[in-house]
Amino acid sequence: MSTDTSPQTPAELNDIEARNPELVGLGTYQYGWADPDAAGETARRGLSEDVVRDISARKSEPEWMLRMRLKALKMFGRKPMPDWGSDLSEIDFENIKYFVKSTEKQATSWDELPADIKNTYDRLGIPEAEKQRLVAGVAAQYESEVVYHQINEELERQGVIFLDTDSGLREHPELFQEYFGSVIPPGDNKFAALNTAVWSGGSFIYVPPGVHVEIPLQAYFRINTENMGQFERTLIIADEGSYVHYVEGCTAPIYKSDSLHSAVVEIVVKKNARVRYTTIQNWSNNVYNLVTKRATAAEGATMEWIDGNIGSKVTMKYPAIFLMGEHAKGETLSIAFAGEGQHQDAGAKMVHAAPHTSSSIISKSVARGGGRSSYRGLVQVLEGAGHSASTVRCDALLVDSISRSDTYPYVDVREDDVSMGHEATVSKVSEDQLFYLMSRGMAEDEAMAMIVRGFIEPIARELPMEYALELNRLIELQMEGAVG
Amino acid sequence: MADTSNSTTTSIPTDEALGLDGLDAGREDLALDLPGGAPATLTAPLSGASVPDGGSPVGSAPAQHGLNAHSHGAGVPATNRAERRTSFDVADFPVPSGREEDWRFTPIERARDLFEPAGASVSGLRVEVSTADGVTHRRGSSDASAGKGFVPGDRAAAVAWADAASAGAVDVVDIAAEADLAEPVLVRVASDAPRSAGHLVVRAGAYSRATVVLDHSGSGHVGSGVEAVVGEGAHLVVVSVHQWEDDAVHLAQHDLLVGRDATVKHVVVTLGGSLVRVGSTVRYAGPGGDATLLGVYFSDAGQHLEHRSFVDHEAANCRSNVTYKGALQGETARAVWVGDVLIRASALGTDTYELNRNLVLTDGARADSVPNLEIETGEIVGAGHASATGRFDDEQLFYLQSRGIPEDQARRMVVRAFFADVLQQIGVRSITDQLMAAIEAELELADGSGDEGDLPVVADGVEAELAGARL
Numbered sequence: 001m002s003t004d005t006s007p008q009t010p011a012e013l014n015d016i017e018a019r020n021p022e023l024v025g026l027g028t029y030q031y032g033w034a035d036p037d038a039a040g041e042t043a044r045r046g047l048s049e050d051v052v053r054d055i056s057a058r059k060s061e062p063e064w065m066l067r068m069r070l071k072a073l074k075m076f077g078r079k080p081m082p083d084w085g086s087d088l089s090e091i092d093f094e095n096i097k098y099f100v101k102s103t104e105k106q107a108t109s110w111d112e113l114p115a116d117i118k119n120t121y122d123r124l125g126i127p128e129a130e131k132q133r134l135v136a137g138v139a140a141q142y143e144s145e146v147v148y149h150q151i152n153e154e155l156e157r158q159g160v161i162f163l164d165t166d167s168g169l170r171e172h173p174e175l176f177q178e179y180f181g182s183v184i185p186p187g188d189n190k191f192a193a194l195n196t197a198v199w200s201g202g203s204f205i206y207v208p209p210g211v212h213v214e215i216p217l218q219a220y221f222r223i224n225t226e227n228m229g230q231f232e233r234t235l236i237i238a239d240e241g242s243y244v245h246y247v248e249g250c251t252a253p254i255y256k257s258d259s260l261h262s263a264v265v266e267i268v269v270k271k272n273a274r275v276r277y278t279t280i281q282n283w284s285n286n287v288y289n290l291v292t293k294r295a296t297a298a299e300g301a302t303m304e305w306i307d308g309n310i311g312s313k314v315t316m317k318y319p320a321i322f323l324m325g326e327h328a329k330g331e332t333l334s335i336a337f338a339g340e341g342q343h344q345d346a347g348a349k350m351v352h353a354a355p356h357t358s359s360s361i362i363s364k365s366v367a368r369g370g371g372r373s374s375y376r377g378l379v380q381v382l383e384g385a386g387h388s389a390s391t392v393r394c395d396a397l398l399v400d401s402i403s404r405s406d407t408y409p410y411v412d413v414r415e416d417d418v419s420m421g422h423e424a425t426v427s428k429v430s431e432d433q434l435f436y437l438m439s440r441g442m443a444e445d446e447a448m449a450m451i452v453r454g455f456i457e458p459i460a461r462e463l464p465m466e467y468a469l470e471l472n473r474l475i476e477l478q479m480e481g482a483v484g
Numbered sequence: 485m486a487d488t489s490n491s492t493t494t495s496i497p498t499d500e501a502l503g504l505d506g507l508d509a510g511r512e513d514l515a516l517d518l519p520g521g522a523p524a525t526l527t528a529p530l531s532g533a534s535v536p537d538g539g540s541p542v543g544s545a546p547a548q549h550g551l552n553a554h555s556h557g558a559g560v561p562a563t564n565r566a567e568r569r570t571s572f573d574v575a576d577f578p579v580p581s582g583r584e585e586d587w588r589f590t591p592i593e594r595a596r597d598l599f600e601p602a603g604a605s606v607s608g609l610r611v612e613v614s615t616a617d618g619v620t621h622r623r624g625s626s627d628a629s630a631g632k633g634f635v636p637g638d639r640a641a642a643v644a645w646a647d648a649a650s651a652g653a654v655d656v657v658d659i660a661a662e663a664d665l666a667e668p669v670l671v672r673v674a675s676d677a678p679r680s681a682g683h684l685v686v687r688a689g690a691y692s693r694a695t696v697v698l699d700h701s702g703s704g705h706v707g708s709g710v711e712a713v714v715g716e717g718a719h720l721v722v723v724s725v726h727q728w729e730d731d732a733v734h735l736a737q738h739d740l741l742v743g744r745d746a747t748v749k750h751v752v753v754t755l756g757g758s759l760v761r762v763g764s765t766v767r768y769a770g771p772g773g774d775a776t777l778l779g780v781y782f783s784d785a786g787q788h789l790e791h792r793s794f795v796d797h798e799a800a801n802c803r804s805n806v807t808y809k810g811a812l813q814g815e816t817a818r819a820v821w822v823g824d825v826l827i828r829a830s831a832l833g834t835d836t837y838e839l840n841r842n843l844v845l846t847d848g849a850r851a852d853s854v855p856n857l858e859i860e861t862g863e864i865v866g867a868g869h870a871s872a873t874g875r876f877d878d879e880q881l882f883y884l885q886s887r888g889i890p891e892d893q894a895r896r897m898v899v900r901a902f903f904a905d906v907l908q909q910i911g912v913r914s915i916t917d918q919l920m921a922a923i924e925a926e927l928e929l930a931d932g933s934g935d936e937g938d939l940p941v942v943a944d945g946v947e948a949e950l951a952g953a954r955l
């Protein structure tokens with residue numbers, strides 16, 4: 001967050017905290033502390049075939065996975081950096097630690113974790129959420145590997161598999177051979193290639209036919225080491241007629257130099273199944289967040305991405321849905337908040353590959369303090385995908401005069417019998433609204449935060465309750481110092 | 485090329501089967517085959533925004549700008565639309581391959597010759613100007629006033645600029661300061677050579693009021709440039725009508741420089757031609773300028789009509805409003821609209837809106853609509869865009885038929901209503917009438933029936949009602 005540098009006096013800060021007790025202690029980026037870093041200090045920097053072989057050997061992976069990693073490493077070397085979007089020229093791939101092992105074995109109960117890691121997750125509120133049974137299963141990834149894992153017994157009985165991806169590969173090799181890399185091939189793009197070469201951790205979920213997972217499965221990702229690259233790999237398979245909601249959150253400490261988070265998320269939504277995937281990304285302001293997320297939706301299936309981008313230095317993320325079967329449905333709700341020094345280049349991609357498919361994209365972005373938020377999207381209707389319908393709505397809110405907002409909605413229609421709509425608005429917080437709220441006794445910054453919350457409300461209400469609260473808090477934080 | 489590539493990984497028919505190049509698994513070998521290897525192989529990076537462009541071995545990036553011409557180090561993206569290269573020198577632009585963001589929709593094989601200067605073999609466009617008091621016209625191979633409000637933005641425009649000079653086809657139409665012209669200035673532009681070029685400068689003096697109508701006809705391959713330099717407080721309407729023969733190819737760039745407190749209305753009407761591509765750029769020389777860009781197009785079988793506009797808001801308190809509407813009918817009829825708006829940090833008080841609507845009348849036609857908006861300041865009055873592509877609305881049709889109107893007439897009414905508001909905005913009576921007649925003719929062509937006679941009286945009211953209806 002930018003609050004560590006935004007000009008505000010302690011008096012102002014106290015004032016805000018007095019009015020909002022839940023914000024006490026949130027004056028700076030809340031998750032910015034760093035634990036002692038013995039594992040990170042000894043980790044190797046730089047990328048080479050040896051590093052990849054080493055990662056694979058430590059995990060005792062099957063030969064085919066090693067081969068895929070090595071092939072992806074070659075592709076990574078060959079592929080050029082993106083020449084669009086954000087400026088990525090400052091990423092130093094040679095300075096990154098590609099694999100950091102933080103604990104010897106995975107814990108199944110919270111108390112088994114080393115004290116510093118346990119502390120971290122306590123401060124993030126993970127066991128709390130689990131205790132309250134708001135979430136059905138919890139995975140926590142610290143550095144490269146998942147350190148804590150728990151799944152509700154009831155779900156286990158129904159045959160739901162919720163593991164970290166490393167264990168998933170060990171225990172369910174047949175599913176991995178079938179699906180791993182099938183939605184996002186290793187050579188899809190430079191960062192997907194990188195992830196495929198050095199991936200570690202992430203979540204693996206399989207939901208059997210007809211099983212409805214009523215409460216969300218949750219994962220939390222944390223980077224602790226400086227110059228760390230986190231490359232988690234998530235694979236979700238929702239079998240016919242099933243339903244699952246997966247929620248992930250991310251944080252990192254504040255260091256002087258940058259870290260890289262480059263995840264790959266593959267989701268297979270089978271016939272009549274429904275998957276909802278919620279992310280509230282709150283990386284610290286020195287993380288490059290370059291993520292490839294894609295889902296395929298079969299006949300009658302529904303895929304929903306709810307994507308909140310609050311933190312990071314640079315985010316380039318465009319969750320995609322390939323609508324492969326008739327009457328498949330895709331929906332993306334995206335919120336981006338770009339504060340000082342941040343570029344949120346976020347959006348969505350919808351590919352209509354079958355007739356009677358429908359998609360909708362709703363994007364809300366806020367920029368302040370010189371930050372830049374971009375909506376970049378693609379809606380593509382392939383030949384044969386007649387009678388498809390798509391709507392895209394992008395709203396941007398600028399709260400000052402130095403921030404930037406862009407809208408790049410690509411549309412590519414190769415079929416004639418479709419209906420497409422796109423609409424975008426960019427507005428400034430209106431003096432009238434502010435005046436009205438202030439005339440009711442609100443301070444200007446409070447009023448401003450309320451307007452921003454109102455602006456993103458249509459998306460916030462789709463979040464699980466604790467995440468909606470979290471989002472509101474983050475917005476409040478982002479808006480501190482926005483006035484005056 | 486792409487068709488020969490193998491997908492190494494499994495399952496979903498993503499890449500080759502779908503022709504999606506964002507997913508270029510197994511294509512690393514192809515990438516190596518490309519000359520020079522590096523920056524030319526723009527694989528689409530992160531999944532979301534890769535823009536598949538059917539059949540090319542490498543995905544084209546969805547960037548608006550491509551590499552910054554003055555990039556510091558490789559791979560630094562240009563930060564806004566204005567950084568895209570402009571130059572009078574043909575050599576500054578590589579020959580388009582069709583994969584560039586700027587050319588990815590265009591069937592460039594139809595226009596290959598327009599990417600190389602023709603030297604002595606090029607003919608000048610024939611230009612006749614109806615002069616009146618306060619209007620002067622001169623023609624030559626160069627003119628001191630040319631290039632003041634114009635700079636080529638792509639290779640075709642740079643070639644046209646060079647060709648117009650070799651052919652002695654630089655025309656300048658001057659409208660005297662404070663002149664108030666009652667009648668439109670008619671500029672007849674004709675091509676009857678296989679290859680022709682021209683450059684037209686329209687200079688509207690301060691506080692003048694004028695309408696200039698460019699009427700393009702003939703055939704052949706044409707590259708042309710138009711620049712309108714609108715003086716302080718002037719009011720200029722430029723209408724460019726393209727009614728080419730079926731085999732004509734025309735690549736044009738229109739640049740408008742809007743003076744302080746000036747008002748300009750730029751209308752592009754595109755009906756005929758095999759490939760017509762018109763790029764319009766608006767810049768403001770001072771605060772208070774007001775630009776309205778209007779477009780009407782009707783694409784038939786085999787036609788590719790492409791319109792691109794770029795409004796560069798740099799001065800404060802300027803307005804822009806872009807409305808393009810088009811109908812498509814027939815196999816392989818294509819229409820492309822790309823509308824870029826940039827509001828720079830200095831452009832406080834900007835008010836802008838862009839709208840594109842496409843009405844697809846028959847199977848097999850395709851419209852692409854891409855509005856892009858970049859905003860570098862929050863101190864604006866408003867900014868937005870909307871685009872929609874839709875089928876002929878069966879409900880509207882049903883409603884009209886239920887009122888006793890036969891289907892073919894009902895169809896025409898819906899099309900008329902679709903175009904009604906943009907035609908109204910053009911405000912030049914002779915053009916509006918001509919256009920309405922042309923649209924009628926297109927529709928008759930489609931349903932093969934002759935004139936149906938006058939519409940019933942009820943039509944007017946219903947038409948008005950439909951005009952307000954959402955497409």
